[in-house]
Amino acid sequence: MEHLSYMLIDPPARWGGSIDDTFGFIRNSGYTGVELNLTPELVSRLDEIERAARGNQLRVVSLLTGVAYEDGLCLSSPDESIREMTVARLVENLETAERFNAILVVGLLQGLRSDEPDPDVANERIVSCLQLVGREAESKSIDIVIEPVNHLQVGFNHSVGEVRKLIRTIGSSAFHPMVDTIHMNIEETSLVKPIQDCGASLRHVHLCESHGGLPGTGRIDFAEVLHALKGINYPHFASVKVYRKAGLREAVERSMAYFRGLRSG
Numbered sequence: 001m002e003h004l005s006y007m008l009i010d011p012p013a014r015w016g017g018s019i020d021d022t023f024g025f026i027r028n029s030g031y032t033g034v035e036l037n038l039t040p041e042l043v044s045r046l047d048e049i050e051r052a053a054r055g056n057q058l059r060v061v062s063l064l065t066g067v068a069y070e071d072g073l074c075l076s077s078p079d080e081s082i083r084e085m086t087v088a089r090l091v092e093n094l095e096t097a098e099r100f101n102a103i104l105v106v107g108l109l110q111g112l113r114s115d116e117p118d119p120d121v122a123n124e125r126i127v128s129c130l131q132l133v134g135r136e137a138e139s140k141s142i143d144i145v146i147e148p149v150n151h152l153q154v155g156f157n158h159s160v161g162e163v164r165k166l167i168r169t170i171g172s173s174a175f176h177p178m179v180d181t182i183h184m185n186i187e188e189t190s191l192v193k194p195i196q197d198c199g200a201s202l203r204h205v206h207l208c209e210s211h212g213g214l215p216g217t218g219r220i221d222f223a224e225v226l227h228a229l230k231g232i233n234y235p236h237f238a239s240v241k242v243y244r245k246a247g248l249r250e251a252v253e254r255s256m257a258y259f260r261g262l263r264s265g
Contacts, residue, residue, distance in 0.1 A: 002160060002237065003032060003033065003134065003235075003236065003237040004030070004031050004032065004033070004224070004237070004238060004239075004240060004254070004256070004259060005031055005032070005033030005034055005035050005059070005061045005062070005237045005238070005239045005240070006026050006029075006031045006033075006034055006035070006239065006240050006252055007034075007035040007036075007037075007206070007231040007239045007240060007241045007242075008022070008034060008035065008037065008248075009037050009038055009043055009064070009241075009243055010037070010248075011037070011039040011040075011041040012041060012042060012045060012048075013041060013064070015248060016248055016249070017067060018052075018131040019045065019048045019049060019052045020048075020052040020055060022052075022056075022248075023052040023053060023056040023058050023236075024052075024055075024056045025249060025252065026056075026058060026252055027056040027057060027058045029252050029253055029256050030210065030256045030260070031058070031240075031256065032057075032058065032059060032237075033061035033062075033237045033239070034053070034058055034059070034060055034061065035060075035061055035063070035064065035105075035237075035239040036049070036060060036063055036064070036065060036195055037063075037064040037067055038063050038064060038065055038068070038093060038096065039067050040067075046096065046099070049100075050100070053100070057219050058118070058264075059100075059101075059102075059237075060100035060101075060102050061102055061103070061237045061239065062072070062102050062104075062105055062178070062204060062237070062239060063093065063097055063100070063102050063103070063104055063105065064107075064147075065089075065090060065093055065094060065105060065106055065107075065108075065109055066103050066105075066106075066107055066108030066109055067102055067107055068086070068089050068109060069108045069111070071089075073085055073086040073088060073089055073109060074109065074110075074111040074115050075109050075110050075111060075125060075126045075129045075130065076110055076111035076115050076121075076122035076123075076125045076126055076155070076156065077111060077115055077116070077125070077184070078115075078116060078118040081211050083125060083128075083129050084213075086109060086129060087129050087132050087133055090104070090106070090109070090133045091132075091133060091136045094133070094136055094140055094142050095259055097140075097142045098140045098142055101143070103135075103143045103144065103145055103203065103204060104142065104143075104144045104145070105144075105145050105147055105178070105204065106130070106145070106146050106147065106156055107146065107147035107148075107149045107154060108125055108149065108151075108153070110122070110154055110156050110157060111126075111154070111155055111156070111183075112154065112155040114155075114156040115155065117156070119156055120147045122155065122156050123156060123157075123169075126156065126157075126166070127169050127170050128165065129173070130144075130146075130170050130175065131133070131170055131171070131172060133174075134170060134171075134172025134173075134175060135172070135174070136242065137174035137175075138172060138173060138174045142174065143174060143176055144174050144175050144176070145161075145175070145176050145177065145178040145203045146163045146166060146167060146175060146176075146177065146178070147178050147180055147184055147203045147206070148160050148162065148163045148177075148178075148179070148180070148184075148185070148187065149180070150182075150183045150186040150187050151186075151187070152186070152209075155215045156250050158183070158187045159177070159187045159194075160177060160179055160184070160188065160194035160197065160198065161194070161197070163177050163178075164177050164197070164198070164201075174185060176201055176202070176203035176204070177198050177201060177202060177203065177205075178202065178203055178204035178205060178206070178210055179194055179195060179198070179202065179205055179206070180205075180206035180241070181206065181207055181208050181209075181210075181225055182206070182208035182209065182210060182212060182220070182221050182241070184212050184219060185219065187264055191220070191221060191224055191228070192224060192225070192227075192228040193238065194231060195225070195228040195231075195232060195234075196228060198232070200232065200233075202232065202234060202236075203236060204222065204236060204237070204238075204239070205229065205234070205236070205237075205238035205239065206238070206239050206241045207225070207238050207239065207241065207259075208220075208240075208241035208242070208243075209242070211244070211245065212241075212242065212243045212244045212245070213242060213244055213245030213246060213257070214242060214245060214246050214250075214251060214254050214255060215240070215242070215258045215259065216258045217245075222258075222259070222262060223262050224265070226259075226262060240255045240256075240259070242255060244251050
């Protein structure tokens with residue numbers, strides 16, 4: 001695994017330093033990419049993001065879209081106007097992805113069972129919406145990945161197999177599957193087989209410990225995951241995700257030390 005990025009879930013105001021300083025710290029720690037969450041604050045500071053990324057030779061690899069759910073947007077909503085606004089937001093996000101040559105990550109925007117109790121109806125709406133987004137993505141040559149998110153956090157398409165089926169139904173070349181180890185730990189019986197099943201179609205990876213803390217302190221066998229990725233000749237970035245039990249700088253440094261140890265072991 002040569003391409004490691006670090007996921008910054010919080011908006012820039014909570015990074016504990018300037019955008020430039022934070023990006024410099026991440027780059028100096030050994031990462032070559034960063035994954036960002038499209039919060040309103042971050043979107044308002046894209047010029048700063050672009051300058052800091054260029055200045056620190058750090059790629060903006062991927063962009064998370066789920067924060068839009070907090071604005072009431074949802075792909076499975078029974079309200080057609082909400083679905084239309086969700087499509088419009090994702091199309092707007094494509095412009096940001098094009099600016100940074102990044103991929104879009106779609107997961108939470110699928111919605112919850114409280115939005116639509118019937119999974120068949122929900123998936124019909126999700127497919128219809130994402131087909132519209134896919135046409136725009138194809139015209140811009142932007143890749144979109146659908147994240148299989150566990151059943152406690154999202155209402156639909158929890159397993160890698162379900163996401164691959166959804167992508168086949170959408171029928172757009174813009175869409176690809178991804179894996180996230182914390183969600184696989186809940187939904188899958190293997191950390192390896194979903195990666196092997198995706199093969200060359202796998203477009204993105206989240207490396208996250210079973211409890212969301214520092215890698216190596218939970219139950220995920222990351223050596224097994226990295227071996228599986230090597231087995232399919234995975235060429236893209238994998239984003240390290242730590243969202244609890246450690247501060248940003250500690251998580252950046254200790255995660256890199258952990259993964260370097262696995263690679264040299």
